[in-house]
Amino acid sequence: MYLAQTMAARVGHDKNGLIIEPGAGTGCVTGALLKAGVAPERLLIIERSRSMVALLREKFPDIAIVHGDAARLSAYFPQGKHVDCIVSSLPFASLDAKTKGKIIAEMKKHVTDGKILQFTYMPGSEHILARSGFTCVSATTVWKNVPPARVMEFAARQE
Template sequence: MMHRVLRLGRTRQVSDYLRKIVPGVFLQELCSRPGAIGAICPSSPFLARQMARQIDPGADGLVIELGAGTGAITQALLRRGIAPQRLLVVEHCPAFVARLRKRYPQLNIVHGNAADLGQFVPQGQRVDAIVSSLPLCSLPEPLAQAILQQWQHLLHDHGIAVQFTYNLRRPKWRNFTAARQTASRIVWANLPPASVGTYSFKTEKLAAPLHEHATP
């Protein structure tokens, strides 16, 4: 009997812990769309801060967040000093969109697909950064390729993409893009541990032929 009571006590402790760190809407979406969510818990504050730390708060271009979920990284970006008018949040899940719009009424929260990202960016608007929590490793390959093509188009010759993955080795989606990885950090204080990568799509310019530099 005592064993059962102790076991019940541990079960309740775990349940209480999960309720504290995992909002009900997250669990509901995880159960109904596990491939689209791609995580067992929302991003930890440590992961969110590491993602936001890659962004320059003093720039004036657009910062796009993809797959904001419950808003952990959104909050970190705002605390980083990203002005609300610079931040465009794109989320595909209606439940998360409703939650985000209620929590951040000052932000532009778009209900849409990251593969159509170019449609949500005003023409001529410079994009400084794309901060992504999308589960690229678990998405169908054609969809992942379409998303990465949007990044390359919007970030060509400037700006960075910040993506985290639970695959601490080279993830397969890296084969779908010519982006150059410029930084990498592992956040162990996350469930599960995550690797944060920063990528540049900047085109390397070829040096001019030597005869063009010759003195006449």
Template structure:
């Protein structure tokens, strides 16, 4: 039986959506949605990337690779992408479907120790694909501090949210943040926010 590329892609997307939903059922508070990000949101996140030739991109919360795929399609070489995923089943899925990228299994707050030493300080952009709005402020602080430890001074990180307000406690964490994009095509509609240290 011959399958077209479109049919194979549809099967792969259905499989990814089912796995994502199963992992959401297992731990709903750790995942932002019951479905993977739509292509519109994934492309919007990937469009924010800033990266020098020797710099890498870090993605927090790889899931089933919706944003991962958009990052690669935006031109980031696979070996320059580090994706952090805490769920071992999802991490395994990412390794199988994106064999050229670096999949780091663990807590995003430990990103400094998880990255190779020669990459620390050379992270051009961090894309946060986690439900930050549900995370307590002290845990947000640990994640934000970890992000800025691995990036050059003055850089920004990005996070998406389904809320009308910032997903991160800006004032409490000493951040400046602004909405840089919105898509109604995602379910639910989503905004992308840019964050820098206040005073940067």
């Protein structure tokens, strides 16, 4: 819960663009986003697990929820929308290299002036996003989470 609240508090409410949540799982972060005041119509969830999608659709009937792979983000991307934030619970450490590469390419394509929020349970090692064209602009450790988690905010690197 503390982790979800920390992620949600960093999204920003001063914009009206799309907030994409890949890997929403059981919807802890989704719930925190709504509680923090994010309008449901700004959200697009992409979740690979069929059972999680069924659960999410039951919990959040007003949110666009795609049963799919974040590596295919462009295929689900609504026309004419602009991404303000990607709130990712994707387990980068356990994804295969091909999927990781495709997800990062999709993030680069769609996050131009927006941000990516990503958490990790391995704060000691440099996150793959930091080696892939994104700059970590802020980070905080949620000590009350078990295990403690590091929430990082990334912005696209201007090259």
